[in-house]
Amino acid sequence: MRIAFFGDVVGKSGRKAVADHLPGLRERLKLDFVIINAENAAAGFGITERTANELYDAGADVLTLGNHAWDQSETLSYIEREPRLLRPVNYPEGTAPGKGAFLYDLPDGRRILVMNVLLRLFMQTLDDPFASIDRQLEACPLGMACDAIVVDMHGEATSEKHAMGHFCDGRASLVVGTHTHIPTADHQILPQGTAYQTDAGMSGDYDSVIGMQKEEPIARFVTHMRSGRFQPATGEGTLSGVFIETDDATGLAIRCEAIRLGGRLSQIEPTL
Numbered sequence: 001m002r003i004a005f006f007g008d009v010v011g012k013s014g015r016k017a018v019a020d021h022l023p024g025l026r027e028r029l030k031l032d033f034v035i036i037n038a039e040n041a042a043a044g045f046g047i048t049e050r051t052a053n054e055l056y057d058a059g060a061d062v063l064t065l066g067n068h069a070w071d072q073s074e075t076l077s078y079i080e081r082e083p084r085l086l087r088p089v090n091y092p093e094g095t096a097p098g099k100g101a102f103l104y105d106l107p108d109g110r111r112i113l114v115m116n117v118l119l120r121l122f123m124q125t126l127d128d129p130f131a132s133i134d135r136q137l138e139a140c141p142l143g144m145a146c147d148a149i150v151v152d153m154h155g156e157a158t159s160e161k162h163a164m165g166h167f168c169d170g171r172a173s174l175v176v177g178t179h180t181h182i183p184t185a186d187h188q189i190l191p192q193g194t195a196y197q198t199d200a201g202m203s204g205d206y207d208s209v210i211g212m213q214k215e216e217p218i219a220r221f222v223t224h225m226r227s228g229r230f231q232p233a234t235g236e237g238t239l240s241g242v243f244i245e246t247d248d249a250t251g252l253a254i255r256c257e258a259i260r261l262g263g264r265l266s267q268i269e270p271t272l
């Protein structure tokens with residue numbers, strides 16, 4: 001299975017990067033499934049039905065969220081009727097609306113399990129992310145109950161993400177980080193066959209402070225005072241993420257490569 005995952009879409013620049021680059025990329029890489037973290041799609045904060053539809057129209061199959069899941073109040077009801085939208089799986093049982101993990105059917109009959117999990121270090125703490133993911137992986141063994149498994153781990157600390165990658169090694173097709181909005185250069189296939197990247201990077205304008213116009217974040221670091229609101233940067237965005245190909249017999253990864261298209265970052269696109 002050929003799968004692409006893209007990191008946090010930030011505002012209009014991020015949505016435009018997806019719309020400009022994803023349709024062609026989907027063709028060129030013959031992608032079977034596309035997952036996008038969209039927790040910052042609506043003006044940098046959360047997601048709305050309208051912004052989600054822009055991403056689905058551009059070629060996303062599933063959108064994931066994170067700590068910004070509920071920044072837009074409409075998401076609380078929207079997520080109940082949109083199975084292609086996932087919030088963190090590790091909310092305490094019976095609390096958050098929507099789902100954090102779901103098994104999707106491809107048109108050809110193959111099945112892919114996608115999960116979004118909120119890690120704990122320097123973050124709002126939900127239920128144990130390791131125990132939550134372990135339960136999901138045990139309930140749906142890779143290569144038996146499904147053909148591919150992708151875990152979007154939403155977290156701040158590289159150590160916790162690296163540990164989660166190895167914790168899932170051999171049991172998932174891809175474990176990829178989101179939330180820091182900066183792509184890491186460690187995309188690789190772990191020893192037991194799970195593709196891994198600490199952070200997919202944001203899809204947005206990199207002439208910014210993690211997607212926001214620079215002035216207010218810099219002022220807050222310098223003065224420790226609030227002088228305005230955070231607004232998404234508006235320059236050309238980069239579509240940033242990772243491409244994997246799995247062995248359909250096992251669900252494990254046989255390729256794992258970076259994608260960066262448009263905007264300021266060095267450009268890289270896998271070729272078939």
Ligand SMILES: [Fe+2]
Pocket residue numbers: 008039040066179180181
């Ligand atoms: Fe984010």
Ligand SMILES: [Fe+2]
Pocket residue numbers: 039066067068154178179180
């Ligand atoms: Fe986040």
